[in-house]
Amino acid sequence: MTNLAIALLGQKFMGRAHSNAWGQVNKFFDLPLKAALDVVVGRDVSELAAFAKRWGWQRFAADWRAVVRDDAVGLVDIVTPNDLHAEPALAALEAGKHVACEKPLAGTLDQARAMRDAAKKHAKKAKTFVWFNYRRCPAVALAQRLIASGKLGRIYHVRAHYLQEWGGPDTPLLWRFQKKIAGSGAHGDLNAHIVDMARFLLGDEIVEVHGAVARTFVTERVIPGSTKTGKSDVDDAVLFLASFKNGAVASFEASRVAFGHQNDNSIEVNGEKGSLRFSFEDMNVLQYADATAPRATSGWTRIMATEGAHHPYVKAWWPSAHVLGYEHGFVNMAADILRVLAGQEPEAPLPDFDDAYQTQRVLEAALLSAKERTAIKLAQVK
Amino acid sequence: MTNLAIALLGQKFMGRAHSNAWGQVNKFFDLPLKAALDVVVGRDVSELAAFAKRWGWQRFAADWRAVVRDDAVGLVDIVTPNDLHAEPALAALEAGKHVACEKPLAGTLDQARAMRDAAKKHAKKAKTFVWFNYRRCPAVALAQRLIASGKLGRIYHVRAHYLQEWGGPDTPLLWRFQKKIAGSGAHGDLNAHIVDMARFLLGDEIVEVHGAVARTFVTERVIPGSTKTGKSDVDDAVLFLASFKNGAVASFEASRVAFGHQNDNSIEVNGEKGSLRFSFEDMNVLQYADATAPRATSGWTRIMATEGAHHPYVKAWWPSAHVLGYEHGFVNMAADILRVLAGQEPEAPLPDFDDAYQTQRVLEAALLSAKERTAIKLAQVK
Amino acid sequence: MTNLAIALLGQKFMGRAHSNAWGQVNKFFDLPLKAALDVVVGRDVSELAAFAKRWGWQRFAADWRAVVRDDAVGLVDIVTPNDLHAEPALAALEAGKHVACEKPLAGTLDQARAMRDAAKKHAKKAKTFVWFNYRRCPAVALAQRLIASGKLGRIYHVRAHYLQEWGGPDTPLLWRFQKKIAGSGAHGDLNAHIVDMARFLLGDEIVEVHGAVARTFVTERVIPGSTKTGKSDVDDAVLFLASFKNGAVASFEASRVAFGHQNDNSIEVNGEKGSLRFSFEDMNVLQYADATAPRATSGWTRIMATEGAHHPYVKAWWPSAHVLGYEHGFVNMAADILRVLAGQEPEAPLPDFDDAYQTQRVLEAALLSAKERTAIKLAQVK
């Protein structure tokens, strides 16, 4: 079996998730290509040696510029902060490498467009991928198949939110709350996922944003290691309304201050022939209400999407209801990347740079809508 | 015990719910005033006789004008179609009667304002009430108490939807789909309830609408008793974003084409110290996530709001977890009306005409926002 | 429409539930017979006058012997304590009256047998009914129809429990904890319901009890109005295993000390072709797992049993998902009694004295099994 040498750029939380994915993928999946954990790149070389040893990387390096041009490398996997995606991605594409990049695609729409353009330019030699990992929960991939096969008929509604709770006033002024570093708050971090998921599930594009509101509820936070406070200038929550080309209306909401929701990436789709809903906190389950079923016994069916013979990705793992967890989405994605690079079909469609750029356009439109302040004041309505 | 003679205007679905409420209220509740089912008014007198006998009304009549002036009558209860609320309400107030009116307050904002003004003018003699019945589910009234007592602290988010499923393309062109008769579709019917509930729970007013979208998914429907189709010109769904005076952001959504949701009047409130959520389809339950509880054992607590000693209205009914149903909300409201008219406190705040007028202003603002079409086209975002 | 004059024996909790049922039934249901609330009988006549007025009984009386022979009376409804069921039931049957009796049928198996025999003897003139009210939740009646129509195929398992939580050590020595008054504890009160429900759903009889355990966890309780304690000598919990004629195995458990369960009357049935489950705390819902459905989308379906066109009893009430509560089961049963007495079919099979006697035999067999102490000591197994 041919090896694909991976170069990983970045070593934090996502570096761990990706190292695990590349290490596990050929153990569980039967694939035409083998991921070889070749080299991990990071700025803190002392830490890096231990990281490489722990996760099985053959080499480590501090200079990504050399690595992305290294002949030994087949795929560059970018998990650096958002503002550091574009430069290595462009260099890697230029060097003819395949590139897999964490989401959101880039720190700015301009960067995202440049990445999309570069991907198009080098399309003959290099493929691009973006790690919208939640697409690869079996329940989500199943939902996509059901919708694509027409089970819901015409789509009327999308209702998506990604809610977390860790951003209350007691949380200190981490880099995630500073715009110059993080770009945005909940919007780029969380709305990116649900916009991607809605587009993925519907196989349709958002054409309009009908209104938005962004809020920073906590504007002053304690500076870590200090008794002083500093300004938090990113959004804690962003809500917006949109519509799709085929007429469906959609609501999106991201928040870091929705207590009770720890990682609640949820979506519901209502169509003429039925509805589907998913929440990541119950990730092995897809709920389905079939409008074509006999009325006396219809309702929401709780599908355990854990049957190897019937549900995407599951065959590689365990028997029925021997449930999967968070990191399996990454392993499943690694499997699909290896399949596609070997000329096979993925189990569910993979997002490339162009696809992720479309998601980023939607996020930008929502921000524009929130800024233009076209709101109706109640005081006007007597 | 003093009797309060009730005159009921209307005899359809809501006539039944109200007749039941006035008939049941003194059986279950110990109250300072007794509801006497005096007279029911309707246009179809033949049907009316049977209705009156069945539900225990002493009299029936076709002319509401005479009835609202009848000295024997103490309270006029209006359950006619929305466009027929204002005229009898104004006449009844003029005659010094207490008036209870179904929601939404009126067919138009102008009518609603006139009703509010008349209520203010006659406030010394007559009290007004609006049947936002869902406030009186014990679980909802409990939520209001918890929020009012500061359990959630500062409120960040409201997330409300009222979803039904009966309005798909196979549903014929009922009067509810004709604007000239119904005024609006899901908006007035369903959003009215959740806007009231949000205002009730927060004890706060909406000050801004940040965007809205209204959709008629099914524009042609079969005319009942015909093979032809006619135009459906009301909204099937309306979504809008709003914010409250104290800074909370809110989303509202009403739909008649959300398959899987039969009568899903749902609301969630997230605050600094915790969250609450309610869905009418599970009406005896209030979910509570307490951010001040020890982290190792915190989460969403499913409160069965069925304890007589601890939950509003329940003492009048059955032991713990001997659950209540839809019509109990109406009986609970009748009990509160009788208490208020006898100078006592209600178990939960009652909405009067002014309160319902504020809700109607919000609905109007949402429609304005949807009409002004200030949407951002994705095509503008490159 | 013909009237059926009801005589109610008893006036406490169940007297209230039955008064409400007879008062509501002809308001909501269209029936061939009208329940007339004729006379209520109780020992405390002073209280009785107020009770009769409140609930609409025309007369009240202290002497049940005269009432059960009163020519005006058509049906005698018995809601007295369990040890006072047999005598008035026998007298009423002797007098040719129809008899409806609360569950369990009697205080002892001997009494139950006598009642069964008398019912058989007078069967030509008088019909008997036993208020196993939970059969008449629409979700339960739907389950019975589905099983009777073969939807589950051969039945393998029944798993039933009726759990409450009010009987902890802080609860004083109420009459319910004294054997000489109450007969038994959780067993007669709660297991009676789930044994009836299992027999009802399966349409099959229990032929064997395979083991049982009864426990009194709290043996001393404070005597109400005293600082002393007295002996609690009824069971707090009884568990037993049984099998049905057609081979299904079953477990039954009743408890008053299962915190978190307030009125959790639950049953699950597993068959070759699928499974059904119900919990009264979510009484409008029936869960159905269809083994014949396509595997990719099968699972537990949450049926809201609230559709008038498709679910038993619902047509009489409200639209879809305008949910029902505890007392509706009694009203539904009153409707079925009136139908049967007018020669029509009930919406779901009604239990008569013979049927309730079979349930009582099962309870007796469980007690025998618990007493015979045929347990295996672990100390015997090395």
Add this chain to the structure above:
Amino acid sequence: MTNLAIALLGQKFMGRAHSNAWGQVNKFFDLPLKAALDVVVGRDVSELAAFAKRWGWQRFAADWRAVVRDDAVGLVDIVTPNDLHAEPALAALEAGKHVACEKPLAGTLDQARAMRDAAKKHAKKAKTFVWFNYRRCPAVALAQRLIASGKLGRIYHVRAHYLQEWGGPDTPLLWRFQKKIAGSGAHGDLNAHIVDMARFLLGDEIVEVHGAVARTFVTERVIPGSTKTGKSDVDDAVLFLASFKNGAVASFEASRVAFGHQNDNSIEVNGEKGSLRFSFEDMNVLQYADATAPRATSGWTRIMATEGAHHPYVKAWWPSAHVLGYEHGFVNMAADILRVLAGQEPEAPLPDFDDAYQTQRVLEAALLSAKERTAIKLAQVK
């Protein structure tokens, strides 16, 4: 860091789960000892080479007798069929190796006793472990901590079932349905887990079995690769009632024909001060009803046992609500084994051979109870 060389005996489903556990454990956990995947042993050497390569075993071998005596080996991990546990375990202990063995401990109680005795004899040199993996779900380990700390007070009830659905009449005559090979059916496979879990959670021993029933619903099954049928002579379901030394009563049920339950390992414990429940199909969740909480807001709390700072094992994995799956239980157990072998405390108590032998005694007592047929025939009860 010191290495512990692992020898794995067996290579099927469990071989995969254990290989993964040993491979992952030092990547996610910071531990005082490192698992080295030294040698895997199996009968089919051709298959074994690929298996070893895939999972990272340094060597493979066909002769377990040599391997268990190999000086290089530190721990022998046994995942062979149940009847092949005892012999290699005894040999490994004799050779001074630590032994980890899959559950149930052995094919017969005699073998289990011999293994327990050998473990005792070699206790100074060798430690033993049994892979009751479900103890190591964070939610289960949390439950154990809460009960051990007295949160539930005196325990009244245990209600446990382990239900699966794959054993219907269409399933062919696999080895699992043949007694001579499998020993028992659902009983040894599934009841073993829930008896262990009940003993683990309560920290108490079962002293009595009060009744049991075992059933083979499907007695003839198609022989794989044939059109003929053969006899299935193991139990499809076993139910039994038991009681603990401290007075709690318990029900246990295992079934392979409970449609709708795919891997439903469920347990509920009710105590004087509260209740806990867990189902593996929702493995990241522990439900807790706290009887000492204020009544107005108490109920079942759905704890996401996914907080690194508060819940066992989670710190090694991902942030809050980035949920875990089936195989994490094995990795968590491997971590605890390594800790214990290095002289540290495990995160939750580990079962050794003596502990697993106690579970096996309970299973044996249940079988005895089922065989002795001390059932009460209903025909005896008139």
